[in-house]
Structure formats: structure tokens, C-alpha cells
Amino acid sequence: MRWSTGMLWVSIAGLMICQNVRAESTVGTDKIVKEARETIEATKEYTDQQKTAFQRKAQEELAALQQQIAALRGKVADASASTRAELQKSLNELEKKKDGVREQLDGLKQTTDKKWQDVQDGMNSALHELKQSYQKLLSRIP
Numbered sequence: 206m207r208w209s210t211g212m213l214w215v216s217i218a219g220l221m222i223c224q225n226v227r228a229e230s231t232v233g234t235d236k237i238v239k240e241a242r243e244t245i246e247a248t249k250e251y252t253d254q255q256k257t258a259f260q261r262k263a264q265e266e267l268a269a270l271q272q273q274i275a276a277l278r279g280k281v282a283d284a285s286a287s288t289r290a291e292l293q294k295s296l297n298e299l300e301k302k303k304d305g306v307r308e309q310l311d312g313l314k315q316t317t318d319k320k321w322q323d324v325q326d327g328m329n330s331a332l333h334e335l336k337q338s339y340q341k342l343l344s345r346i347p
Contacts, residue, residue, distance in 0.1 A: 252318050253318075255321075256316070256321055259325055259328075260314070263313070263328055266332055267306055267310060270303065274296075274300065274339065277339070277342060278296065280346045281346065284346060285347070292342070295341075295342045296342065298338070299338050302331075302334065302338055306331045306332060309328050310328065313325075313328060
């Protein structure tokens with residue numbers, strides 16, 4: 206009888222331990238899920254901040270380039286007739302590139318977080334190409 210009473214107490218203790226482990230497991234899982242959600246939210250907020258800062262910087266660069274292109278227009282108008290036609294053609298191409306960069310910048314506002322890095326890389330590349338084209342045209346003006 207003692208032996209069976211002892212076994213009964215061991216079984217009860219085992220069940221109580223299992224229930225505690227299960228309860229702790231549920232609490233641990235809830236904690237992990239909560240921390241994961243907080244991490245995702247923090248990452249999303251950081252990405253939004255980076256996106257906003259990049260947009261602001263790109264808009265400032267584009268505005269500066271627009272002013273420089275406007276100044277080039279005056280220099281092209283003052284160029285000799287023989288070079289004016291060629292320079293005007295290059296200026297028109299530069300304007301098209303600028304408009305393309307503007308469209309990319311406008312599209313950046315609609316970009317999802319998943320595509321953000323690709324769009325950012327494309328925008329950087331387009332701005333770089335626009336700056337190079339500007340410098341090339343500037344070097345050709347007498």
C-alpha cells in the first residue's frame with residue numbers, strides 16, 4: 206500500500222511539473238511573439254525614416270540641378286549659332302533625364318518597404334547620370 210501511495214504522489218507531482226512547464230512555455234512564447242512584433246515595428250519605423258530622409262535629399266539635389274540647368278539655358282542661348290543647335294539638342298536630352306529623375310522621385314513615395322532598396326539604388330544611379338550629363342554639357346559650352 207505504501208508503494209502505491211508513493212507512486213500516486215510521484216504521479217501527481219509529475220503532472221504538476223508538466224503543467225508548470227506548459228504554462229511557462231506559453232508565457233515564453235507570448236513574450237517571443239511580442240518581442241518579434243516590436244522588432245518588426247521598430248524596423249518599419251526606421252525604414253520609413255530612412256526613406257523620408259532619402260526623399261528629402263534627392264529633392265534638394267534635383268532642385269539644385271534644375272537651377273543649374275536653367276543657368277545653362279542662358280549660356281546656350283548666348284553661344285554662337287554654329288554650336289547653339291548642338292548644345293540645344295544636348296540640353297533637351299538633359300531636360301528629359303531630369304524629367305525621368307523627377308518621375309522616379311514621385312514614384313518613390315508609393316514604394317513599398319520591400320522594394321525600397323531597389324528604388325533607392327535606381328534613384329541614386331539616375332541622379333548620378335543626370336549630374337554627369339550636366340557636367341558633360343557644361344564642359345562643351347564655350
